[in-house]
Amino acid sequence: MHRTNIYLEDAQIELLDRLAQGEGISRAELIRRLLDRSLVGDDRDLAADLEAIDGSFGALADVGDLELDRRPDDRAAHLERVWRLGT
Numbered sequence: 868m869h870r871t872n873i874y875l876e877d878a879q880i881e882l883l884d885r886l887a888q889g890e891g892i893s894r895a896e897l898i899r900r901l902l903d904r905s906l907v908g909d910d911r912d913l914a915a916d917l918e919a920i921d922g923s924f925g926a927l928a929d930v931g932d933l934e935l936d937r938r939p940d941d942r943a944a945h946l947e948r949v950w951r952l953g954t
Contacts, residue, residue, distance in 0.1 A: 882952065 875883070880894075887897040904912065 878951075 883894050883897055887894045890897065892900075
């Protein structure tokens with residue numbers, strides 16, 4: 868294994884640490900896993916995501932009408948956060 872130093876923004880460190888803590892792994896291990904997924908094109912997570920989506924289809928069918936308290940800009944703000952995570 869080789870040591871590599873990189874410069875990250877504060878927001879990137881915070882997100883990495885939150886994700887690592889949630890998975891119970893170190894920041895370094897999380898970065899290695901993210902690199903592996905990106906460099907190797909690991910689509911196992913995509914397959915699991917699609918399976919979860921398929922499995923959840925109709926899960927709220929018996930709930931009836933859901934009232935969502937969303938402002939018009941909430942979707943745009945969410946998409947912006949997701950986009951920043953991918954860049």
